[in-house]
Amino acid sequence: xxxxxxxxxxxxxxxxxxFASQPLPDPPESDEELVALLRxxxxxxxxxxxxxxxxxxxxxxxx
Amino acid sequence: MDGNHxxxxxxxFTRxxxFTRxxxxxxxxxxxxxxxxxxxxxxxxxxxxxxxxxxxxHWDRLRWPEVAFGYARTTMYRIFVSDxxxxxxxxxxxxxxxxxxxxxxxxxxxxxxxxxxxxxxxxLPPRQRAALTLRYFEDLDVARTAEILECEPSTIRSQTTRxxxxxxxxxxxxx
Numbered sequence: 001x002x003x004x005x006x007x008x009x010x011x012x013x014x015x016x017x018x019f020a021s022q023p024l025p026d027p028p029e030s031d032e033e034l035v036a037l038l039r040x041x042x043x044x045x046x047x048x049x050x051x052x053x054x055x056x057x058x059x060x061x062x063x
Numbered sequence: 064m065d066g067n068h069x070x071x072x073x074x075x076f077t078r079x080x081x082f083t084r085x086x087x088x089x090x091x092x093x094x095x096x097x098x099x100x101x102x103x104x105x106x107x108x109x110x111x112x113x114x115x116x117x118x119x120x121h122w123d124r125l126r127w128p129e130v131a132f133g134y135a136r137t138t139m140y141r142i143f144v145s146d147x148x149x150x151x152x153x154x155x156x157x158x159x160x161x162x163x164x165x166x167x168x169x170x171x172x173x174x175x176x177x178x179x180x181x182x183x184x185x186x187l188p189p190r191q192r193a194a195l196t197l198r199y200f201e202d203l204d205v206a207r208t209a210e211i212l213e214c215e216p217s218t219i220r221s222q223t224t225r226x227x228x229x230x231x232x233x234x235x236x237x238x
Contacts (some may be wrong), residue, residue, distance in 0.1 A: 003229060020095065020200070039119070
């Protein structure tokens with residue numbers, strides 16, 4: 001059982017090593033495009049968070 | 064990751080430039096790990112994007128690059144486990160049987176090995192897959208793996224043992 005486990009462990013490490021040595025496919029966007037996208041997403045999230053802090057406007061003016 | 068940066072060298076760069084350089088240096092490694100977790104390049108790229116967004120949100124508080132890299136890796140594994148738990152994704156079962164093939168792949172043996180690895184990984188529950196990837200791909204010890212996955216070391220040991228047993232079974236089935 002312990003032997004079986006260490007054999008599997010060794011085999012998995014080898015498979016991982018093989019995977020790590022293979023080239024990656026191109027990402028959907030360049031690094032610069034990704035950074036621009038991340039900044040836009042962060043700005044949008046911050047804007048949404050600010051909007052949530054605004055006081056709710058009542059439907060009718062207080063009497 | 065590029066580990067040749069020095070403090071003097073970093074002084075030359077603005078906050079924004081440092082983040083861009085950080086993305087350039089860590090993205091390939093994160094994509095590779097994310098693919099092992101997700102088994103699909105589209106899912107993997109989404110996971111990396113969400114991870115880097117979390118890093119950007121805390122960028123001012125992260126010392127670059129060692130802390131930022133550790134933070135990014137921890138964040139990615141936690142987002143993966145949390146998303147899978149909450150959405151109860153079972154994408155593996157509905158996706159095509161043949162996993163995505165990286166562009167420019169080499170010989171048939173390597174492709175077969177990768178397919179075997181991915182097929183076996185797909186059989187694991189998300190936490191076991193994450194534990195196995197951290198232990199044997201990222202080469203982290205049990206204590207660090209437990210810290211990243213926010214559980215006890217004993218849990219990591221038992222999850223790893225169960226994951227290895229499943230992998231053994233699946234790999235023998237595919238051979």
